[in-house]
Amino acid sequence: MEMSQVVADALARHIELFPPVDVEILDETTPPRKPVTRKAKLLFTSGRGNPIQRTGWAYPWRKAVEAVDGVPEGFGYHGLRHYFATLLAVAR
Incomplete structure (x- = not known):
């Protein structure tokens, strides 16, 4: 589907x-006993330029949903993804 x-x-x-931002991330597709880090360019980072951790979004997300x-x-995020996909399908 097009953007x-x-x-x-x-x-x-x-x-x-x-x-x-160029960062080093843990490649989670590697075997757990032989973790590998790799370079990645991230479009969305924390205010300090670090990868955004999923847990960092929980509080603001919950407050936004409550509002x-x-x-x-x-x-949650999964529901948002499905909701957006539904909107795209209906808009066609």
Whole structure:
């Protein structure tokens, strides 16, 4: 599926304001007994330029969900992904 122009424009603006950051990350596809780090360019990082950890989003996400009427309790990232995919399918 193609990226919408709105998303492409927002992403381009983000890259202008916050260029990709070179970081070393743990490659989780490697065997656990032989972990490997590799270089990666990240578009979204913490304020300190580190990879964003999933746990860092839990509190702000929960507060954002609580602030919106009609969003079911416990609505998470996975639900958001499905919701967005549904919107894209319906918009076609």
